[in-house]
Amino acid sequence: MALNPGDFEYISKIVRGQSAIVLEKGKEYLVEARLTPLVASENLGSIAELAQQMRKDISGKLIAKVVEAMTTNETSFFRDIHPFEVLKNTVIPELIQKRESQKRLNIWCGASSSGQEPYTLAMLIRENFPQLKNWKLDFMASDISTEMQKRCQDGIYSQLEINRGLPAMLMVKYFQRSGAQWQIKPELRQMINFKILNLSGHWPLMPKMDLVMMRNVLIYFDVPTKKVILQKIRENMQPDGYVFLGAAETTLNLDVKYERMNFKQSGCYRIKEG
């Protein structure tokens, strides 16, 4: 499906304005590939027609669908594995020790996609830190996409998704069959509060986080947006809390107030002291 330069420019401007996702020249193929299914499901004839409808979209519903179609939701259970080893062996034990007197932990996954990352963390906690059952655990997971938030809440995964990165032991323990699919058990779903939150928009009032997962989302933003988000994460964190970024992400040249922890390939950061 052909895409003319004017429409590409218009669509990238709207997507960037709504979500901070940057679509540079050369990404025309991506816009075409992602929006062609939407053109069909909206009964439109072409991307040009879609762009035309977007210009008239007062309710913002169509634009929200376009933004959703343009986000990359790629994820898996225990993605990259190392961060979760660091969480299990070092970060969570340390946080538990430090918060022993309050018995309270605040956790936030800021780009939860279809839920594999927050559920990985929930399983890791249940498996390794049973004492947290008696703590006040405030576990929030958010994404810009309404569809992804719903997928998180349902916790239903296809065979293909369940096969990716999830230890079989945990599958039999924390999932139940739901027809041809697999659903996370209610006990785990109830651990997490799933919200819609646009990282490039207004952030609601949040408790000061002990642990922030912000993986594989900053890469889609331009430098000023990355800087603002990294700063806002700091402002919403406990001074001794931890942030995890994706394997291809860094705070380097973006925010000098973070320091990278010396854990192998984990993308783990904390706020510098002083």
Place this chain on the structure above:
Amino acid sequence: MRALVIDDSRAIRLILGQVMKKLGFEVVDAGDGQQALDKLKSDGPFDIALVDWNMPVMNGYDFVVNARKDPQYNDMRLMMVTTETEMAQVVKALEAGANEYVMKPFTKEMIAEKLSLLGLSIE
């Protein structure tokens, strides 16, 4: 590292063998559970066996049970790679001593991720 690929389908042995080679393994294959037990003796040791469930002569489940009876194979990881997708089957395989479980159809990515869960990734 060395892998034993066990499947009665020649095509699957070929594809799975290629995946494992790409992931850095030396590969030996077998067409059923009995052949696989023989290869453990003649061609071992292996770091991992990838095991189909439904095969003639001896099925993959019985292979797992038999392999786990012999302490010299304690360190070998066993990963089922099968079309059996019932929860009860997965539980049964794990209880018999399988370490991981992949439901067919598989991709190279899937196999790689499961291997890294077993501490067998080559970096």
